[in-house]
Amino acid sequence: MWRLKIKIWGDIMTADITALPQVRGTYKLKEPLSRHTWLNVGGPADVMFMPADEADLQEFIRQKNPQTDVFVIGGGSNLLVRDSGIAGVVIKLSDKNFAQCQIDGSRLYCGAGCSNFALKNIVSANGLGGLEFLCSIPGTLGGAMRSNAGCFGSDMSKVLVSARVIDGNGRVFEVANEDFHFAYRYSDFPADWIVLEVCLSFEKRDVDVVRAQIAQNEEYRRAHQPQGIKTAGSTFKNPEGTAAWKLIKEAGGDTFVFGKAKMSAVHCNFLHNEGTSASDVENLCRAVQQAVKQKSGIDLETEVKIVGREQ
Ligand SMILES: Cc1cc2nc3c(=O)[nH]c(=O)nc-3n(C[C@H](O)[C@H](O)[C@H](O)COP(=O)(O)OP(=O)(O)OC[C@H]3O[C@@H](n4cnc5c(N)ncnc54)[C@H](O)[C@@H]3O)c2cc1C
Structure with missing residues (x-):
């Protein structure tokens, strides 16, 4: 444990949160969450923690005061954060160590911090059929998994094989698709778990076919959805049988x-x-x-x- 010294607005301030574990990543005190959300609103996180890598995150979780609330934020594209901000520690997997992707046979392993827009390069360059829908959804793969994000007739439940997660005690393990009990924009995901990596299945397709599908999806969005505004996408879920x-x-x-x-x-x-x-x-x-x-x-x-x- 150490006494946290953080630089804000040019002054060195000592936070009153004295029980934060020593980490290799970065702490930011009173970080405005409006900077991290697509709606561009939201008060400060008491503390924002950007771990250096998985081991750093694990150590933080194991060492932190059990009373400290933790919330994980992805790309902030599906969040409305209230003006009073979020109490405790907001974790953001923004280090490049959380954005590594690797193809192995018909599986794609992606770090939870990888953005879906970055995924687009991998999907189109390698002809990873079935993952085209994901490329036009803002945010990260961690957020997409958590919310069972989807569009154009598909969603995460259809392509996720398994996810590697860390729980509130710092235990890392693999969870199979069926154990998330996915439903429309829903996963059965305990509040104290964090997605570290997802394993997705794909069908190898001609690169031009995959590129054309991505372009068609993007064209559909340009024609039917607002562009370049501060929004969080669909505000409400579609009720059964209607829009x-x-x-x-x-x-x-x-x-x-x-x-x-x-x-x-x-x-x-x-x-x-x-x-x-x-x-x-x-x-x-x-x-x-x-x-x-x-x-x-x-x-x-x-x-x-x-x-x-x-x-
Ligand atoms: C213009 C626009 C268009 C959109 N279109 C679509 C669409 O077509 N389909 C669709 O489904 N959604 C859509 N969305 C909503 C949003 O992009 C998705 O829900 C997206 O998957 C959220 O990912 P994120 O990383 O931004 O998550 P955030 O908004 O940061 O967080 C969402 C939830 O996921 C949790 N979370 C984030 N990362 C992790 C992690 N690593 N581990 C555990 N939990 C985590 C957060 O705690 C929070 O509960 C759209 C949004 C915008 C702005």
Whole structure:
């Protein structure tokens, strides 16, 4: 254990969090999470920890005070972090050691910190058929596994063979696909586990065919989804048998504005933050849910994960 000294805004400050394990990675004190989320909102993490590698992360987990809360963030593309931030330690697997990828036969092993956009280069260069859908989803493979991310008729449950995870006691082990009990945008994943690496299956295909499929997917997004805005993708899950955007439109939720948060005019299940607070964004979500409930009797469930201290 050591007394943490951290440089912020040019001053050396000694954190009052004195019981953090000594690590080789980086601690950042009061790191604004708005810098790490696609919605561009969110107060600070008490501490952000970027481990140097797996052994460093394992040592941190084993040595940390069991009372210290831990939350792992990926690319922040599916997160609404509240203005009061996140208590405890937010772990980000941003070191290149967590982004290594390796092909072995018909399997692709990818570090959880690898971004899906980086994956695109590997998938297209090697003709890894079946993984094209992943290449257009923002975020990391860890986040995609956790949320069973999907699009264009596929999702992680269809390509994941197994994942290597670390639990809250620092134990590293392999978990098979079926043990995650995947469902639509859902995995049965204990809160204190962290994905370290995923093993994906693919079908070797002609490189041009794979490239064409990726390009077609990207074209579809350009034509049907808002581009270049601060958003977290689909705000609400599609209820059984219908589409969230339809319900939102029928309930008039597409016209709601909270501060500078509104639903996108291009696709009204995409929230558009034009420069406002997390509380405006959350209030917009709640108002849309209420309107849909009133109009159709359906409870819209957020696909975006709302996290952080409640004020
Ligand atoms: C423009 C846009 C389009 C999108 N389109 C789609 C789409 O087509 N389909 C789709 O499914 N989603 C889509 N999304 C949502 C989002 O990109 C996915 O859910 C993505 O998989 C989230 O990954 P992330 O790394 O950003 O996770 P984050 O948003 O950082 O975190 C999401 C969850 O995963 C957990 N998590 C992250 N990393 C790990 C890890 N290593 N171990 C354990 N848990 C972890 C976090 O704790 C959190 O609970 C879109 C988002 C945007 C902004």
